[in-house]
Amino acid sequence: MRYSANHKMETREKLLVSSAMSAKKSGFSTVGVDGLMKAIGLSGGAFYSHFSSKDELFKVIIERELAHSLDRLSGDGVMDSTKLQRCLKQYLSMSHVEQPEAGCALPVLGAEIARSDLEVREAAQxxxxxxxxxxxxxxGSGSLAWAILSQCVGALVVARMLATPEVQREVLKSSHDEISRRIAERPFD
Structure with missing residues (x-):
């Protein structure tokens, strides 16, 4: 049976969404091609009509996830201190800690990206x-931007490593407070 081009695009989209959620929840390397395809109700052999390799799928997932992060964290580029604080509060939240599959890919996939081939790392970069x-x-500062991005990702990684919600909240609150203090020192246009 021959499927339409539209069916193939829908299947590819299902595979991308399902694989991204699985990767952010359990890691990308933990599931094989057969498992990724089984999650959307197809056989492993069908995978190769969508991607040439699992590495290619990972690269596309990283590009999509980081594009979503860019949209969420910078939006239309119009940012003021209120919008920035709201963004930070959402990022450094317990719901983000507890639901990695619904959030930023960097805290959960950063180590796998670092171990990936050059193409994946270049796409992430x-x-x-x-x-x-x-x-x-x-x-108004490249240095401050790197520091805040790094601290946000690191705070999520540390909070997710911890066993008790009280200590997790303390990590998130401390990071949010320090970032807010640094931002308050910077004038906005």
């Missing part, structure tokens, strides 16, 4: 640098 440029423009 391109999107992270775009996010950095956006924040540097908003904050």
């Amino acid at each position: 391109a999107w992270i640098c775009r996010l950095h440029e956006s924040w540097a423009q908003i904050l």
